Structure formats: structure tokens, C-alpha cells
Amino acid sequence: MFELISKNLLAPAVWRYTVKAPEIAAKRRAGNFVIVRPKEGSERIPLTIVSSDPQAGTIDIIFQVVGATTMDLSETDGILDIVGPLGHPTHIEKFGRAAVVGGGVGIAPLLPIAEALKQAGNNLTAILGARSSEFLILEEEMAAISDGLLIATDDGSQGQKGLVTDVLQPLLEQGALDFVLAVGPVVMMKAVSELTRPYRVKTMVSLNPLMIDGTGMCGVCRCRVDGQTRFACVDGPEFDGHQVDFGSLSRRLSMYKAEENKRREARN
């Protein structure tokens, strides 16, 4: 059992947990994730590590309650199983002018990557998108580490009304970017990748396919990248957005929608 140190509600149904996991805290780098099984009988789900404190031996995770497993997670006082840090850490270098683009809870995995990019000497623009101001998370943390923070909300309740791509477009047009990294819903990552393609700006995306073991054993996380089958858990989770088959990813993500709905309803 992994002890829960603190629980904070960041937005409606979005939680930030600080969990005691000293071995993971010591090894974790930006871009790594963990597989979590909240309690006996729960599914295993992947969650990105948002931050860690090696001295205190803790890691932070952020999740949105969407299905039975995240409901289990939101109700628990300790997490039964956590394994990690998994996946390759983000490839960090000084690209020059970098933008990180995050949508919804995708902002959570983006934060440590943004920090690492900033530390590597990049000029960093953060572009955050949410449904409305109420759902925007980690705004202050992002503001603290970026040279510029731009916000887009669907309803215009904060920042520009519209999508993150509406905010990104002018920067690309001005030739103001050398590197883009996007994390969020598949449609968003796809739109960002399509947008940057004609400008030939290198664009990385962090994929969020279904996973079970997270160690390369089951292959449910397989994605099509540059025509090849790649396992997001051991080959990723970050890939070149210009090479990812987002259609295949979103189709595979919907594989158990009916089953997931059934299990969620059974709980309500």
C-alpha cells in the first residue's frame, strides 16, 4: 500500500495526490509515468508523474475522475499498487524557442516537461487550453516557469476564446518557434501536429493509449508511428507528432467505451 500524503481538488473532478513512493521519486524524470491499481480488484491504469520530491520520497499524480478506476482512486486513502517510473523520459535539449501546448488534464504531464525544457535554456511559451476557467489547472505553476503564458478556453471565460491551435497559429506564422510539445486529448494533439507540419516545426506528442502492464508485455498500447508498430509503454510515450497515426490511436482508445460505461453506471 502506498501512503497518500495529501489530496487536493484542482478543478471539478480533477485531483492532485501526493503519494509516498521513495524508490520511484528517486528515479523519476520528466516524461515518466506510473501504472496504478487503486485497490483490490481495480484495473491498472497509467498516470504521468507530475512532480517528485526525492528527499521526502513522494511523487505527485493528477487525474480526472472519468470511469470506475478513477472513481476507485478518488475514494481511496492509499494506493494499493504503483509501479514505475515507466517509459522513456522526455528527450530534453536546447531547441531555442519552445512551446508546450496542453489541453485539459494533459496540462499535468506537461508541467514537468515544461520545467525541464526551461532548465535546458529554452525560451519557453506555454499554451494552455480548457473548457472554461473553472477547468484550467496548474496555471500558476506554468506561469512561474515560462517566459510567456497563453490561455485559450472554449467559452472565453479566461484568455482567448477558442482552441489552443488558434493561439499557436500566430506564433508559427511569425516564425517564432523551433520546437513544440503537445499533451492532451487525441484531437488536440492531432490538430497541433497538423498545424505545425507545414511550418516544419518539430512537434512531439505524449500518447495516452490503453495500457495494462506498462512494461512491454501485453502490447495493448501499440501505436502506428511512421508506419511501424511501436509500444507506447517502452518505446514512448512521446513520439514525433508528424508521424503518429492519430486515427488508429483514437479508435483503440474507444475500444472499451461500452464496457467502461457499464462499469461506471454499475457504481452509481
Place this chain on the structure above:
Amino acid sequence: MPLNLNRVSMPEQEPGQRRHNFQEVNLGLTPELARAEASRCLFCKRPTCIDGCPVGINIPFFIQAILDDSPEEAVRRIRMDNSLPAICGRVCPQEIQCEKTCVLNKKGAPVAIGALERYVGDYAIRECLATECNITENGLKVAVVGSGPSGLSCAGELRKLGYAVTVFEALHELGGVLTYGIPEFRLPKEAVVQVEIDTLKALGVEFKTNHLVGKTSLAADLLDKDGYAAVYIATGAGYPQFMQIPGEDLNYVYSANEFLTRMNLMRAYKGDAAATPVFTGRRVGVIGGGNTAMDAARCALRMPGVEKVSLIYRRSENEMPARIEEVKHAKEEGIDFQFLTAPVEYLGTAEGAVRAARCVRMELGEPDASGRRRPVVIPGSEFKIDVDAVVVAIGTQANPIIAQTTPGLATNKWGYIITDENGLTSIRHIYAGGDIVSGAATVILAMGAGRNAARAIHEKLSEMAS
């Protein structure tokens, strides 16, 4: 005395009944049946059965104890050579090992050694017989990476020799392939696997789940920082292979590892009661001809709503690598065998779910590198098999994590770890064995490798201490 060729057969659940449940198919021998079978053993002066056993179990020695009606003594005897008899008795391919080299095999009716081994193993479980041994602590720590059959066997041996053993397991449950791979109806988890692991715990072996060596800690750090005198890597070969044909990323095309992990480790066979779902629809295609393919096919057949499971294998029945018993059971249960057939593409629905496998028929040509006749496509033989789900069970590759994170660890071109005959890798004090060295093989070979490595580790460390 005339030879007794009336080999006892193991009682089984009826096929019509068992294809609807996940309870064990083989029911085990009664004491009477076990003694009757034991009485068929000729107790050869030079027992050739032992030659056929990858771990050299003294077979007639434990069979004699069954015959003498002292099962407790039989347990003691078998445990000298094998710490997991209830598991090996169930999953070993005895027909190509001990029972093949049994002298009575020449007459077509070898002693049912596997069934007797299981009888002894089950007796130990039923009577909760602890392994008796006086462990003298030697103050040295050894790390075992992976809690599958190879890791368990290595851990058990080393513990008995006085080492403080810690087994690191990446998953949340122990047992490796015994837990995630082999289905409940062939190897019960709580009644057998868990009990065998508990036996090791009682001996003092420590287990750490949720610890992926290569990520949570590094193999080299176990030696250099954490004070382990040796490391045994037994991570298995579980990195699934696909055929790289169109449509393999369609929904409900599973690797066998995924399908079986959902079913066994995550208990999806319990249907809606399990948090982890699995979808099988009405018709399932399973690709491959090994034991894993049989397990996947028979699991699928047991799911509610499944009407037909087609096992699609590119060679003929003679070349199938699966155990004869598994094939027999699969046939009795009504698996539709499509021999000399291979998929070339999966077709999908508008929603991206697989709906059919486009297949070709094959014929056997000249022998290939494996010595088996190579299947060759028959021109114009294309046809379709309608399916709602597909399980690809064509084998596994080496998992890359340990090799990627252990500088200096030599691997071959397929990524398997290179060792000498004692299991020693290119790095001092790091040993390896089981599927991550041999490529996908059997439980018993993996156990044998674990035991050999344990002995080599002990020899080396004792040498250094003296």
C-alpha cells in the same frame, strides 16, 4: 511378472460441461489410482525416465513412496529435486520428457509420471506440508529478478542454502507466466500457484511486487549499492510478436499476452464482476499452434456468448508445438482447427473493430531451418473467416528493458541475454536464465535454469568466502 500396460487415465471434467466454466479440467488421481499407476513402474536399475527430466528428478524414488502408501515420504523425496511439483505435474510436456524415455513407452504405455507428480504435489498442498529444512543463514543477499518459474526455483534453492533472497516482480501479483499466462482451468491460481509461492515465503524468501528492475532500480545498482552479492535475471520473454500484416491494430485484435493477462491476471473471465474487461463477441480467431494458442482458444471458448473459436495454424497438426494433451482437450471442447492456414489481413468495420480474417491455405514444402516442412501458400486459395476478435499467439521476443538499462550486459541479435553454461552473463555476479536466455520455452526448462544458476551462484560465492 507380466508387464502391466493399463495406464491409468486422469479423471477429467466432461468436455460439454467444462467448456462453460474455468474450473480445472484435470481432476487429479485418487490414492487408489495413484497406487495402481505406481505399481506399473518397473523400478529400472538404470532409470531412463530421469534422463528425460530437465531437472533430473529421481522419479522411481518418489514413485516407490506412492506405492508404499507413504505420500508424505513421496513429498519429501520429490522436493529434493523440484520445489514446485504441483505446478510441473500440471504443465510439463511429460510426453516429450520423462514419459518419452520411460522404458514402458516402447510398449506404448509409459508410466503416467506427470499425473503421479501432480498427485504428490497436491497431497503436499492439501496436507499443508511445510518444506522441512534447517536453514543456516550465511549472511549473503541475492536478488532474483522476476517471480516466474525460473525465479521461484532459483530463489527456493538459494534460500535453502542459507542466502537471504529477495525476488523483485514488476506486476502486482507474483508468479509470472504461471499467474498472467496459464489459465485457471489448467493451473488454478489460489489453490496451486499461490500455495507454492507461500511455501517459499514460509522458507523466508522475500518478495517485492511493483518493482521493475531496469526502471525502479537498476540491475547493476542491486550489486553495487544495495549489497546483493549476486543477481539472477529471470524476466521471461514476454514481449509479444505480431505478424506485421494489415489490420493488426484494429480493435479486438489482441496479442496472446494481452488476452491472457486480461483473462488471468486481471480476472476478466469473471465477466462484469471484473474491473478489467475483455471482448470476445461470438466468433474468435486464434493464430498459432503452441500451448499459448491452445490456452487462448480454450479461454475464449469458455466466455459467455462465444459460439465458435477457430484456431488458425500455418502448418499441419503434426508440426504443432502444443502439448498433445492440450490439443486433445481443445478438440474435445470443440475448437475449430484450421490447419495449413494463415491470415494475410484483418478486415474491419466502420468503427474499427475487426470483422474478418482474410486467409490463405498452405501446403508443406521442403524442411526449413527448424527441420519442419516449410508452409508454402497455395495460389488462389484465399478465403475469409468471420471473427469478432482475434488473438495473435505466434510467439514472443525478448523484453528490452533490462538490456537497455544494464550497460555491458551482452545480448544476442534477438535481444536474449548471453550466458555461459552456469547462467553467468557478461557481467560478474549477474546471472540469467529461463526464457530471457533461451527464448520462449517451457516452465520446467526455466526452472532447471534457475536451479543451475542457484548452484553456480552458491559455488562462486562459497569460493570467494573461503
